[in-house]
Amino acid sequence: MQKKDANRARRPSLRDILARRIETGDLQPGSQLASERELSEECGMTRVTVREALQQLETEGLVYRMNRRGWFVAARRLDYDPVEDAGFMRNVSRQGRTPKTETLLKEKLQASPWLASHLGVRVGTAVFRLQRRRCIDERPVLIEDIFLIAQRYPGLLKADLDGSLSEVLAQRYGVRTHRSRIVLTSTALLGPQADALWVASGTPGLLLTRTARDSHGQVVEFDQEYWRHDVLNIALTTSISGE
Amino acid sequence: MQKKDANRARRPSLRDILARRIETGDLQPGSQLASERELSEECGMTRVTVREALQQLETEGLVYRMNRRGWFVAARRLDYDPVEDAGFMRNVSRQGRTPKTETLLKEKLQASPWLASHLGVRVGTAVFRLQRRRCIDERPVLIEDIFLIAQRYPGLLKADLDGSLSEVLAQRYGVRTHRSRIVLTSTALLGPQADALWVASGTPGLLLTRTARDSHGQVVEFDQEYWRHDVLNIALTTSISGE
DNA sequence: TGAGAAAACTGGTCTAGTCCAGTTAATACG
DNA sequence: CGTATTAACTGGACTAGACCAGTTTTCTCA
Numbered sequence: 001m002q003k004k005d006a007n008r009a010r011r012p013s014l015r016d017i018l019a020r021r022i023e024t025g026d027l028q029p030g031s032q033l034a035s036e037r038e039l040s041e042e043c044g045m046t047r048v049t050v051r052e053a054l055q056q057l058e059t060e061g062l063v064y065r066m067n068r069r070g071w072f073v074a075a076r077r078l079d080y081d082p083v084e085d086a087g088f089m090r091n092v093s094r095q096g097r098t099p100k101t102e103t104l105l106k107e108k109l110q111a112s113p114w115l116a117s118h119l120g121v122r123v124g125t126a127v128f129r130l131q132r133r134r135c136i137d138e139r140p141v142l143i144e145d146i147f148l149i150a151q152r153y154p155g156l157l158k159a160d161l162d163g164s165l166s167e168v169l170a171q172r173y174g175v176r177t178h179r180s181r182i183v184l185t186s187t188a189l190l191g192p193q194a195d196a197l198w199v200a201s202g203t204p205g206l207l208l209t210r211t212a213r214d215s216h217g218q219v220v221e222f223d224q225e226y227w228r229h230d231v232l233n234i235a236l237t238t239s240i241s242g243e
Numbered sequence: 244m245q246k247k248d249a250n251r252a253r254r255p256s257l258r259d260i261l262a263r264r265i266e267t268g269d270l271q272p273g274s275q276l277a278s279e280r281e282l283s284e285e286c287g288m289t290r291v292t293v294r295e296a297l298q299q300l301e302t303e304g305l306v307y308r309m310n311r312r313g314w315f316v317a318a319r320r321l322d323y324d325p326v327e328d329a330g331f332m333r334n335v336s337r338q339g340r341t342p343k344t345e346t347l348l349k350e351k352l353q354a355s356p357w358l359a360s361h362l363g364v365r366v367g368t369a370v371f372r373l374q375r376r377r378c379i380d381e382r383p384v385l386i387e388d389i390f391l392i393a394q395r396y397p398g399l400l401k402a403d404l405d406g407s408l409s410e411v412l413a414q415r416y417g418v419r420t421h422r423s424r425i426v427l428t429s430t431a432l433l434g435p436q437a438d439a440l441w442v443a444s445g446t447p448g449l450l451l452t453r454t455a456r457d458s459h460g461q462v463v464e465f466d467q468e469y470w471r472h473d474v475l476n477i478a479l480t481t482s483i484s485g486e
Numbered sequence: 487t488g489a490g491a492a493a494a495c496t497g498g499t500c501t502a503g504t505c506c507a508g509t510t511a512a513t514a515c516g
Numbered sequence: 517c518g519t520a521t522t523a524a525c526t527g528g529a530c531t532a533g534a535c536c537a538g539t540t541t542t543c544t545c546a
Contacts, residue, residue: 202303
């Protein structure tokens with residue numbers, strides 16, 4: 001460990017070393033980094049110091065962790081336009097990536113006060129809940145938690161729910177989204193959502209909440225999407241007409 | 244430190260204790276938490292453990308740090324609609340908060356290849372750069388880095404630039420935004436932006452990049468907004484017409 | 487009473503471990 | 517050869533410091 005010299009030259013931090021290796025392509029997207037213990041030895045630093053560097057790179061979105069499995073170089077971010085909302089499978093595919101969907105849960109429950117207020121129904125109303133995990137290139141990146149008013153969609157839980165839900169709603173029930181309210185929050189992934197994404201509780205995430213309404217103003221669905229934060233850019237085109 | 248009992252009951256984590264106190268209003272938004280050393284003593288934990296709990300709360304957006312000044316309870320998140328784009332001052336005020344703007348920098352420079360490509364001009368073209376810090380309730384929350392083609396706005400740097408830039412552009416130069424491309428990225432605040440926000444490099448942030456064009460498709464301005472990530476929800480209303 | 491210096495305070499960064507808990511790979515056995 | 521068990525590996529979480537660097541408060545002195 002060299003002392004600071006008169007020119008304030010410093011040994012590059014581990015953050016900088018790894019960032020450089022990612023930038024130059026020495027470390028490829030999706031590849032696993034050496035383990036914390038290996039980096040610790042190679043760099044002559046303690047594991048705590050290595051972890052701090054990795055966690056900073058995680059916050060920056062350059063690397064991601066998988067709980068007890070290792071650290072990985074993040075891939076190029078996907079563009080996601082919540083206004084256009086092309087659907088996960090299509091959006092991922094057309095950006096040259098491989099999407100996959102698994103339905104984790106489908107159940108019928110009774111609306112809590114919180115859920116009732118989001119769906120515009122009475123507390124206790126029957127509600128379907130779907131939970132899906134979305135993967136890009138085999139990496140779990142998104143948990144969707146979808147709530148639908150059961151009365152509107154009889155037999156829904158028997159349908160194939162791995163594909164496009166909006167298509168099922170349109171074709172089986174003639175229900176189409178006309179207007180949506182979307183709220184995006186930068187937060188941490190916790191509890192069941194973190195577990196379902198194979199990450200430690202507290203990993204950085206993005207929560208996207210959507211309330212979709214039909215042309216009569218009735219709620220079509222209420223969704224919460226829990227994204228790993230390094231995976232995407234939210235990309236919008238806005239147009240101001242006459243205002 | 245009690246052992247786990249047969250029912251897996253656990254002493255609540257510091258994260259949970261602090262989150263509960265925030266939730267119940269025991270810790271008020273904007274108030275400073277006890278120092279790391281105090282919490283360490285009170286809870287009988289090391290500072291490393293306290294820091295981890297605080298950093299998780301930071302990722303969740305419940306608390307925020309100021310470099311070498313302490314940890315604070317985050318206020319309720321602001322709703323920010325990048326489509327509507329009401330302007331910082333107005334948007335903050337109408338949500339019952341106190342905005343402030345400081346111009347940090349105004350200069351004329353020559354477009355680098357990167358900047359040239361974002362402004363749709365040749366490398367080396369004269370460009371104005373403005374940098375402003377925005378505060379909510381005296382807390383620095385946003386650094387705006389704004390680039391404008393100098394030739395379009397003669398004398399701009401002499402104008403009052405603490406107020407609404409779009410108004411200055413409209414009234415002095417007859418330039419109005421017609422369409423914008425917006426890209427939002429969850430990342431870390433680094434270097435000069437972190438410093439200008441009084442936070443340590445690596446603090447969680449949101450980068451919002453905007454390319455605004457007039458009705459002829461010419462670039463009106465190119466901005467980068469560096470936000471503290473706990474401050475806002477991005478809130479949008481979308482409308483699907485006929486598609 | 488105001489300015490400058492010193493002290494106390496705050497977070498930032500690092501060392502050196504230990505133990506826990508889930509995952510993956512290797513080994514043993516039927 | 518497949519299944520179950522064991523070992524190795526991985527990150528997660530914690531202890532106990534030390535030292536650095538910027539901020540704020542207190543003290544001193546003119």
